[in-house]
Structures are given as C-alpha cells and as structure tokens.
Amino acid sequence: MNVIDYFDQARIISMLTRKDRREETLAEFSAKGFQINANTVKFFDAIAPKEANGFPNPGVQGCFLSHLTVLQEAAHLKASNVLILEDDIQFSKHINTYGNQAIESLKKMDWDIAYFGHTLKSTPNDLKWKSVSEPMQLSHFYAINGKAIGKFIQCLTDIKNRPAGHPDGGPMHYDGALNTIMHQNSDIKAYYYSVNLGYQRASKTDLHNLSFFDNYAMFKPMVSMARKVKRKVASMTR
Numbered sequence: 498m499n500v501i502d503y504f505d506q507a508r509i510i511s512m513l514t515r516k517d518r519r520e521e522t523l524a525e526f527s528a529k530g531f532q533i534n535a536n537t538v539k540f541f542d543a544i545a546p547k548e549a550n551g552f553p554n555p556g557v558q559g560c561f562l563s564h565l566t567v568l569q570e571a572a573h574l575k576a577s578n579v580l581i582l583e584d585d586i587q588f589s590k591h592i593n594t595y596g597n598q599a600i601e602s603l604k605k606m607d608w609d610i611a612y613f614g615h616t617l618k619s620t621p622n623d624l625k626w627k628s629v630s631e632p633m634q635l636s637h638f639y640a641i642n643g644k645a646i647g648k649f650i651q652c653l654t655d656i657k658n659r660p661a662g663h664p665d666g667g668p669m670h671y672d673g674a675l676n677t678i679m680h681q682n683s684d685i686k687a688y689y690y691s692v693n694l695g696y697q698r699a700s701k702t703d704l705h706n707l708s709f710f711d712n713y714a715m716f717k718p719m720v721s722m723a724r725k726v727k728r729k730v731a732s733m734t735r
Contacts (some may be wrong), residue, residue, distance in 0.1 A: 500596035500613060500694065501531045503603075504580035504640060507538040508567045510560075511584035513546060518584040521698060526618050529588050541567055541585070551661040551668035561671045564636065565653045572646050579646065583637040586614070587698035599690045602626055609645035609686045610675070614695035629679060629687035630643060636672040638695035645685065652678040659669030 501507055511519050519540065526533055533539060544562040545555070552558035564581060570580035589595070596613070603611060606626060616634045641649055656674050660666040666677040679687050 498510070498597065498600055499531065499593060500600055501526075501538060501580065503600045505537065505577040505643070506571050506574060507535070507580040507582070508541040508570075509539070509582045510543050510563045511540045511588070512538070512543045512568065514545075515584065522584045522586060525587060525698070529592055532665050538692055541570075542719055553668075553670065557670055558668065561657065561668070561674065564671050565650065565657070568641065568646055568650050568653070570648060571641075571643075575643075576646070577643045579643075580640045581636070581638075582695070583697075585698040586638055587696045589692070589694045589696070591621075591692060595621075595690075595692050596694050598624055599626070599694065607686055608642055608688055610639060610641050610649075610679070610688070612639045612689035613689075614697075615689045615693055617689060617693070620690045623691055625691050626688040627691055629689055632676045633679075633689065634672060635697065636675055637697055648682070648685070649675075649678065652682070 509522060511522070522540075531538075541563065544559045544566065546562070547555060548558075549555050550558055552561065559733050567579065567581055599613065602625065608626075610629075611626065612629070612633055614635060614637050617631075653674055656666050656677065657668060659665060661667045665681070666674070669677070675701065678684050
C-alpha cells in the first residue's frame, strides 16, 4: 500500500488562485502513480482572509486556518487518520520504495502525528520512524491519527484565540503551532521518518514577501524557467 492510499482521508491545501500549483501537483502525483479522486484524496480550497487578526500576516493566518479546518473536517467525517499536504509538495524519488516501507512500519505503531516530509538529516541506511526531539520545520507532508485529531483541534483553537505574544502561544505560523503543541503535551506520540519523503517544490510563495524578480512581470518567464529547472534537478537527486 502506498503512502497516499493508506490514509482514510488525504487533503492537499491549495489556493484557488494558484492554478499553476494545482497543475504542478497533479503532474507530481501522476508521475509517482498516485491518484487524486473525489472521495478520499482531494484538494482543499485554502482559506484566504484579508486581515492578519494577530497572525504575522493574512497569508499565515490563512495557512493556519486551512490546516485547522482540514482537521475539523476529518473529525466530522470520523476519519481513522488524515494525511495533509500542501500544493508545493515534491515527492522524493524514493517515495514508492521507502514510502511503502514507512507505511508498513507505521501500521504497527502507536502514533499521533507523523512527518513524512521534514528538513532533518536523512539516514537511508537506517530506515525507521524516529521520535521528534527537536522543533520540526515545515508542515507540507504529515499525518495525524484519528485518536489525536480532537486534541490537535482544541490546542490549535486555543492558540488561535489567544492574544498575540501570549506566554502559552498565540497566533503564529502553523509549523510553530504544531511544535508548541508537541512541546506542551509530552503525551503526544510524534515521529518523523528517517528519510525525507517530500520536499517543498520551488514556486512563488503565498506567505512571505515576494522576491524582487516575482514583483516584476518582465522577469516572470525567466523566474518560471529557473524554477522548472530547479524542480527537475531536485526530482533526480533527492
């Protein structure tokens, strides 16, 4: 069973306005033999607020609310588990081989949150799930087990509702919120796979200030081509 089909529900968070990312994600799934269907694996239309409401900027709030809403939807559906991806996902060239092994191992474990994508050092000679013991960057390719969905929803809601700068954690980037929850709840069983199975694809950001080149139309073809080359190289080396 592959890393997508194992999960009861899978959602790809994507802005409606980013048709480029959706097309690239469809191509990425197809290249690895994964299916996007209307039943269990589908795009989630990302929330796009106009105001920051205590978050660093509106885009950060939108990302946070989108992940939270996906979890709320999973809870409503009584999902056994949910896999959450972002639409800049680029799978490792080892996704099928190592991903299948990761799933077979995960089936035998008691887990709450599992990171398939991360920035930690990969150890392909020691394939296994490792306990999270340091802050995790990014939240573009991870899963939450059904038994823990309610807890994450409550903790995320508390973070959202606190004032900015609150000592227990107020509005913040979503990956920071997950780290805060894991730090404050030692009973959460958090793991990451020893080989990074998914990266962030090179593309224009929706969360941070645009680069100099993204701000000027005359540079867009050049930037687009450079990103395509970068993605191609990454697909062959990672």
